[in-house]
Amino acid sequence: MLQKARKFCTVLFSRKIVLVSALVILFFAICAIASPLMAPCDPYEQDLSRRLEGVSSEHWLGTDQLGRDLYSRIVYGSRVAFMVGILAVIAAAVMGCAIGLVSGYFGGWVDQVLMRLMEAQMSIPPLILALALVAVFGRSIPMLIFVLGVSAIPNFARMMRGQVLSVREMDYVAASRIRGNSNTATMVRHILPNCISPIIVIMTQSIGGSILAEASMSFLGAGIVPPTASWGAMVNDGYSYIYDAPLFALAPGVAIILLVLAFNIFGDGLRDALDPRLRGAL
Amino acid sequence: MGENLLELRGLQTVFHTREGLVRAVDDVSLSVQPGEIIGIVGESGSGKSVSMMSMIKLISMPPGEIVKGEAIFEGQDILRYEQKSPELQRIRGGGISMIFQEPMTSLNPVMTIGQQIEESILLHLKYTKAQARARAIELLGMVGIPDPESRIDHYPNQFSGGMRQRVMIAMAISCNPKLLIADEATTALDVTTQEQILNLLRDIVRQTNMALIIITHNLSIIARYAQRIYVMYAGNIAEQGRSEELFYHPSHPYTMGLLRAIPRLDSDKSARLLSIPGAPLNPAQKTGCCPFAPRCPYAVDRCRQPVMPTPQIYSDTHRAACWFRREELHGGLALEKAHTHPVADKPLLEVRQLCKYFPVTKGITRRKVGDVKALDHVSFTIRQGETFGLVGESGCGKTTLAKTLLRLYDATSGEIIFKGQNIAPLKERHLRELRREVQFIFQDPYGSLDPRQTAGNVVGEAVRVHHLAKTRKEYERRIDELFTAVGLDPALKNRAPHEFSGGQRQRLCIASALASDPSFIICDEPISALDVSIQSQILNLLIDLQAERNLTYLFIAHDLSVVRHVSDRIMVMYLGTVMEIAPWQDLYEHPLHPYTKALLSAIPVPDPVVEANRPSAPIIGEVPSLINRPSGCVFHNRCPYATERCKKEFPPLQEVNEDHIVACFEWEKLI
Numbered sequence: 001m002l003q004k005a006r007k008f009c010t011v012l013f014s015r016k017i018v019l020v021s022a023l024v025i026l027f028f029a030i031c032a033i034a035s036p037l038m039a040p041c042d043p044y045e046q047d048l049s050r051r052l053e054g055v056s057s058e059h060w061l062g063t064d065q066l067g068r069d070l071y072s073r074i075v076y077g078s079r080v081a082f083m084v085g086i087l088a089v090i091a092a093a094v095m096g097c098a099i100g101l102v103s104g105y106f107g108g109w110v111d112q113v114l115m116r117l118m119e120a121q122m123s124i125p126p127l128i129l130a131l132a133l134v135a136v137f138g139r140s141i142p143m144l145i146f147v148l149g150v151s152a153i154p155n156f157a158r159m160m161r162g163q164v165l166s167v168r169e170m171d172y173v174a175a176s177r178i179r180g181n182s183n184t185a186t187m188v189r190h191i192l193p194n195c196i197s198p199i200i201v202i203m204t205q206s207i208g209g210s211i212l213a214e215a216s217m218s219f220l221g222a223g224i225v226p227p228t229a230s231w232g233a234m235v236n237d238g239y240s241y242i243y244d245a246p247l248f249a250l251a252p253g254v255a256i257i258l259l260v261l262a263f264n265i266f267g268d269g270l271r272d273a274l275d276p277r278l279r280g281a282l
Numbered sequence: 283m284g285e286n287l288l289e290l291r292g293l294q295t296v297f298h299t300r301e302g303l304v305r306a307v308d309d310v311s312l313s314v315q316p317g318e319i320i321g322i323v324g325e326s327g328s329g330k331s332v333s334m335m336s337m338i339k340l341i342s343m344p345p346g347e348i349v350k351g352e353a354i355f356e357g358q359d360i361l362r363y364e365q366k367s368p369e370l371q372r373i374r375g376g377g378i379s380m381i382f383q384e385p386m387t388s389l390n391p392v393m394t395i396g397q398q399i400e401e402s403i404l405l406h407l408k409y410t411k412a413q414a415r416a417r418a419i420e421l422l423g424m425v426g427i428p429d430p431e432s433r434i435d436h437y438p439n440q441f442s443g444g445m446r447q448r449v450m451i452a453m454a455i456s457c458n459p460k461l462l463i464a465d466e467a468t469t470a471l472d473v474t475t476q477e478q479i480l481n482l483l484r485d486i487v488r489q490t491n492m493a494l495i496i497i498t499h500n501l502s503i504i505a506r507y508a509q510r511i512y513v514m515y516a517g518n519i520a521e522q523g524r525s526e527e528l529f530y531h532p533s534h535p536y537t538m539g540l541l542r543a544i545p546r547l548d549s550d551k552s553a554r555l556l557s558i559p560g561a562p563l564n565p566a567q568k569t570g571c572c573p574f575a576p577r578c579p580y581a582v583d584r585c586r587q588p589v590m591p592t593p594q595i596y597s598d599t600h601r602a603a604c605w606f607r608r609e610e611l612h613g614g615l616a617l618e619k620a621h622t623h624p625v626a627d628k629p630l631l632e633v634r635q636l637c638k639y640f641p642v643t644k645g646i647t648r649r650k651v652g653d654v655k656a657l658d659h660v661s662f663t664i665r666q667g668e669t670f671g672l673v674g675e676s677g678c679g680k681t682t683l684a685k686t687l688l689r690l691y692d693a694t695s696g697e698i699i700f701k702g703q704n705i706a707p708l709k710e711r712h713l714r715e716l717r718r719e720v721q722f723i724f725q726d727p728y729g730s731l732d733p734r735q736t737a738g739n740v741v742g743e744a745v746r747v748h749h750l751a752k753t754r755k756e757y758e759r760r761i762d763e764l765f766t767a768v769g770l771d772p773a774l775k776n777r778a779p780h781e782f783s784g785g786q787r788q789r790l791c792i793a794s795a796l797a798s799d800p801s802f803i804i805c806d807e808p809i810s811a812l813d814v815s816i817q818s819q820i821l822n823l824l825i826d827l828q829a830e831r832n833l834t835y836l837f838i839a840h841d842l843s844v845v846r847h848v849s850d851r852i853m854v855m856y857l858g859t860v861m862e863i864a865p866w867q868d869l870y871e872h873p874l875h876p877y878t879k880a881l882l883s884a885i886p887v888p889d890p891v892v893e894a895n896r897p898s899a900p901i902i903g904e905v906p907s908l909i910n911r912p913s914g915c916v917f918h919n920r921c922p923y924a925t926e927r928c929k930k931e932f933p934p935l936q937e938v939n940e941d942h943i944v945a946c947f948e949w950e951k952l953i
Contacts, residue, residue, distance in 0.1 A: 171724045171726060171729040171730035172729065172730050172731055172732040174685075174690055174722075174724075174730075175722070175724065175730050175732075175794070176732070176743070177690060177717075178690070178717060178720075178721060178722045179721075179743050179744040179747055179794070179798065180713075180714060180717030180718060180744065180748055180798070181743070181747055185747070189732075189735075190732050190734075190735075193732075193734040194733065194734055
């Protein structure tokens with residue numbers, strides 16, 4: 001088992017860019033988990049006499065319009081990014097996989113109904129849907145997670161359904177039914193574990209998308225409630241001062257780009273490493 | 283002996299893999315003369331294809347590497363040429379041509395067959411477009427494609443499997459190659475089609491003086507065709523000789539084992555098949571000693587020293603890579619009596635007028651436009667304790683029948699009476715008892731084991747589902763028992779299925795089928811995906827288990843000699859209908875249905891003399907698709923005895939002798 005994991009990692013990290021993106025993710029993850037240790041200042045402490053300052057030894061990336069330390073706010077912002085990004089994707093994956101599994105396994109009218117529902121949801125632009133839901137239910141982090149999660153369900157449902165359709169025809173699924181397993185047991189024990197690896201890949205890739213969506217929502221003022229630090233809201237605050245203090249808008253923007261890119265590249269790397277056809281080539 | 287067309291000398295091909303160096307072809311020497319048919323026989327991984335592929339550098343390099351050797355083709359060493367050199371390209375296709383196993387994937391689906399044949403003609407011969415087309419039409423006629431002038435503009439999907447293989451042959455011989463290599467060219471085809479294709483190849487060789495190399499895993503099919511045979515094992519040539527020498531005086535323990543392990547149409551059924559123990563050697567694990575030594579019943583210490591045996595020479599053509607002469611090899615293998623099993627008169631399973639139709643739908647409204655009759659009024663009875671054989675070619679409904687009996691498919695109409703109860707109309711939740719009593723063994727041991735479960739979990743699943751063990755300890759003990767019963771070491775139970783070899787996987791499948799203590803097991807081609815030397819092990823295991831556990835089998839296969847070996851009574855199916863049901867002796871000695879007769883004559887026997895004297899009466903045509911089933915008797919368009927009546931009426935099943943049922947109006951003509 002250990003040997004297998006080592007072999008997998010060798011293949012996964014054989015491309016340097018995947019290793020770099022893993023390190024970026026790791027860095028932001030440490031920031032999120034150990035924010036107080038990583039941040040030199042209190043991200044909420046205002047000092048109006050030191051507004052919009054540039055880089056200094058005290059404030060590594062300068063300060064914002066209220067004199068708060070920008071670097072510390074970015075460190076704390078990673079908490080929101082990770083929490084919303086990961087939880088939203090998990091929520092979407094759980095609901096989407098359940099729908100896809102049932103839809104693919106039973107087929108027939110169940111499949112028709114569920115897939116038409118998914119298509120109906122996909123026909124509404126996700127950001128508009130999320131904005132509408134926030135407008136109805138109000139702004140909060142759990143609300144944001146729920147909203148972003150719901151809008152990502154169809155991706156997972158469709159992916160899962162496709163996987164199930166191919167795995168369902170395998171002999172071992174028939175074997176499970178012949179042994180007397182119920183439909184539920186067959187699905188959970190034999191189909192789900194064999195469909196999971198592409199799901200993990202799109203989960204990783206979706207985290208990037210989710211972080212971006214959270215940033216967009218916060219940028220539009222429909223996301224995180226101030227004063228909580230959020231990268232999207234910081235970009236929004238900063239862009240009015242883009243000529244006076246360019247770092248104020250740029251630094252959180254770069255953080256967003258780095259983390260989203262890292263998740264996407266890492267997801268691609270995972271996909272390649274899990275794909276048996278590419279595994280031999282590497 | 284004349285001039286050799288091709289001579290391989292000491293060819294050695296290795297593959298550099300993560301697991302280490304794999305010596306796929308190890309010091310192989312062989313020769314082919316013009317107009318000669320030779321056979322290369324070996325199991326998977328024996329290096330039979332790789333040696334041919336590396337000769338014309340069709341292996342991927344790296345990881346492959348041709349370490350040493352010469353391949354003299356028409357006087358020049360073709361191994362000297364670079365992989366992409368113009369010389370080698372001229373030889374591929376022009377001098378040496380190949381036909382592959384899969385006729386379904388080796389043709390390009392978006393080009394007409396004419397374009398594909400012309401392509402290689404234009405590439406190698408200096409023909410104009412019009413000449414190339416004329417040549418292509420001539421070739422299609424030569425390979426027996428009716429109406430070549432119009433068929434030339436058809437696409438591959440408009441041809442059946444056998445016809446596609448004919449197109450492949452036309453393409454391969456289009457540039458008058460000197461040597462044609464047929465790599466398992468008939469393996470994917472039905473028995474009756476296989477015979478047609480091999481006959482065609484032989485006729486082409488006779489007409490054109492081309493040499494032919496048949497690569498196959500099946501010793502029987504080359505007995506009729508090959509003049510000389512090379513037997514390969516783990517990258518080495520184990521034995522070579524003229525076909526009579528090899529079949530009558532096998533001199534390598536591996537060849538002897540293979541010949542004794544194949545059930546034959548004329549073998550003694552009461553004797554147990556002799557099987558070669560163990561599994562084929564993975565060439566990655568070669569140590570330099572005789573590769574067969576670990577499985578050889580005669581092996582002595584000397585065989586395990588890291589020196590390859592010097593071949594024993596029996597004649598100019600016949601030699602075997604063994605330390606011993608064949609006279610010294612005796613004992614070790616004795617014929618054993620096969621287990622017998624009592625058959626009760628009581629029926630266990632009765633099937634009455636069973637039909638399974640799949641609807642054919644059209645358009646987005648999914649309007650039903652017709653039915654594919656996969657099973658059409660099938661009736662038979664299986665008695666308690668017997669082995670009921672079921673044979674037929676592809677599309678005859680073998681697997682559909684099995685899946686309908688298991689209620690994986692719902693029957694369209696008819697009754698399935700198992701132990702006195704009609705199970706056809708039962709709802710899924712009432713099938714629990716059936717799921718315990720009836721089990722299934724799949725053809726493909728690679729697809730039927732869940733790759734994410736351990737071997738022990740797979741085997742024990744039925745025990746858990748049916749609550750057959752009360753405690754954890756009892757459960758573990760039961761799994762151990764099951765492993766032992768199928769000849770596997772219980773210590774392996776925590777491994778994943780992919781860590782087992784094909785034969786071991788099939789044993790796992792059998793163990794998991796036995797787990798619920800069933801009384802009836804359906805075996806769907808349980809050995810056809812396995813290596814030849816493993817097949818007899820699995821057959822023996824199934825026969826032993828039947829005697830020990832009082833099992834009833836429905837044994838499905840396309841290979842009549844295998845079915846004959848295990849079955850008490852046999853049913854022959856064709857296009858979803860029953861043709862004939864008879865006790866095995868009656869069926870093989872006095873077949874009363876023209877189709878049964880044709881099937882029997884198409885089966886090759888591993889014996890060149892028997893083969894030469896056997897009347898060969900190949901049936902015409904191929905198995906039609908189920909969508910265009912012929913009216914009346916479904917066999918009438920291929921049947922030499924067909925009358926007007928056969929085209930209109932469907933012959934009912936009638937019992938003509940005791941226990942001998944046949945669906946034919948003209949059966950009396952066959953007596």
